[in-house]
Amino acid sequence: MKLLVKAPAKINLSLDVLGKRDDGYHEVEMIMTTIDLADRLELTLLETNEIKIVSHNRFVPDDHRNLAYQAAVLLKERFNVNKGVSIAIEKVIPVAAGLAGGSSDAAAALRGLNKLWGLGLTLDELAEIGAEIGSDVSFCVYGGTALATGRGEMIQPLPAPPTCWVILAKPFIGVSTADVYRKLNLNGLKHPNTKEMIQAIHTSDYGLVCRHLANVLEDVTLKMHPEVNQIKEQMKRFGADAVLMSGSGPTVFGLVHHDSRMHRIYNGLRGFCDQVFAVRMLGERHRLD
Numbered sequence: 001m002k003l004l005v006k007a008p009a010k011i012n013l014s015l016d017v018l019g020k021r022d023d024g025y026h027e028v029e030m031i032m033t034t035i036d037l038a039d040r041l042e043l044t045l046l047e048t049n050e051i052k053i054v055s056h057n058r059f060v061p062d063d064h065r066n067l068a069y070q071a072a073v074l075l076k077e078r079f080n081v082n083k084g085v086s087i088a089i090e091k092v093i094p095v096a097a098g099l100a101g102g103s104s105d106a107a108a109a110l111r112g113l114n115k116l117w118g119l120g121l122t123l124d125e126l127a128e129i130g131a132e133i134g135s136d137v138s139f140c141v142y143g144g145t146a147l148a149t150g151r152g153e154m155i156q157p158l159p160a161p162p163t164c165w166v167i168l169a170k171p172f173i174g175v176s177t178a179d180v181y182r183k184l185n186l187n188g189l190k191h192p193n194t195k196e197m198i199q200a201i202h203t204s205d206y207g208l209v210c211r212h213l214a215n216v217l218e219d220v221t222l223k224m225h226p227e228v229n230q231i232k233e234q235m236k237r238f239g240a241d242a243v244l245m246s247g248s249g250p251t252v253f254g255l256v257h258h259d260s261r262m263h264r265i266y267n268g269l270r271g272f273c274d275q276v277f278a279v280r281m282l283g284e285r286h287r288l289d
């Protein structure tokens, strides 16, 4: 038996850090949304107890370090599953890019294995299990658009943001999320206005969404990698309505309404960046598989 599962990337429209917690994580307030850029996972049921990862991308581990592998182990042990799985990952989302590629693979594995192994768990239960793998996994279990709080695992759904193009540009570098949080100076942060962003989404006000794009991790990554700022400036020059780094970076995304301008930005950036994509947001939460 085989099952195909899609694992969409996310961007952070807003990312605020409220403080450091006793467990070492940071208390966050983020607005996240899934985009039409997805890895594809093919799950094949194994009658043996083996968990296998098949990946042809040299940056994606094919052992216990893979977050999809960790998702499978967690479900198998918790629910005493007497079967195995081979997970083939077709990687489309850039790795270590701030787009939650690994987290989304883990979330897709949770949703897919829930079916393949007949576990009958709800999305809420899968999201709770996902939080044990990583802070972004709970959001990725649901997809759509949401406010994420706590260390990122507490999810409240939001409606679809206004329709526009999202142009993503990833420079030739990878960034460690732990490193970025470690270097963040909590004193004197310029906090995003999360409430206004939520209002902008509720009223589908594109201009207001553009004005409130904000990410407190951006300055940390920009200091380490000035080329991220160069990409931001280029996107603005080519005509993006608003530009922001996603998550801990280094991927930069620009929002734009008009098709012609989307083409101009896309073509303009291709020479400078490792990978460039022009995609849509997936909107509000709906069944992913």
Ligand SMILES: C[C@](O)(CO)[C@H](O)COP(=O)(O)OP(=O)(O)OC[C@H]1O[C@@H](n2ccc(N)nc2=O)[C@H](O)[C@@H]1O
Residues within 6 Å of the ligand: 012, 015, 024, 025, 026, 027, 028, 030, 098, 100, 103, 133, 134, 135, 136, 137, 150, 151, 152, 177, 178, 181, 182, 247, 248
């Ligand atoms: C930057 C974001 O991607 C934005 O969506 C997330 O906040 C990070 O999510 P993630 O990559 O799933 O993060 P995890 O795998 O849970 O944690 C990686 C590392 O980032 C730091 N971390 C992460 C989340 C958080 N709320 N506070 C933190 O300080 C911790 O040092 C942790 O060891």
Ligand SMILES: Nc1ncnc2c1ncn2[C@@H]1O[C@H](COP(=O)(O)OP(=O)(O)OP(=O)(O)O)[C@@H](O)[C@H]1O
Residues within 6 Å of the ligand: 059, 060, 061, 065, 066, 067, 068, 089, 094, 095, 096, 097, 098, 099, 100, 101, 102, 103, 105, 106, 136, 175, 177, 247, 248, 249
């Ligand atoms: N399925 C996976 N796909 C990609 N990377 C994975 C996967 N599983 C584990 N990893 C490891 O995780 C590291 C971070 O990759 P990932 O693409 O998840 O980062 P990210 O997009 O910055 O994540 P986030 O936005 O959640 O912080 C990689 O360097 C890789 O070694």
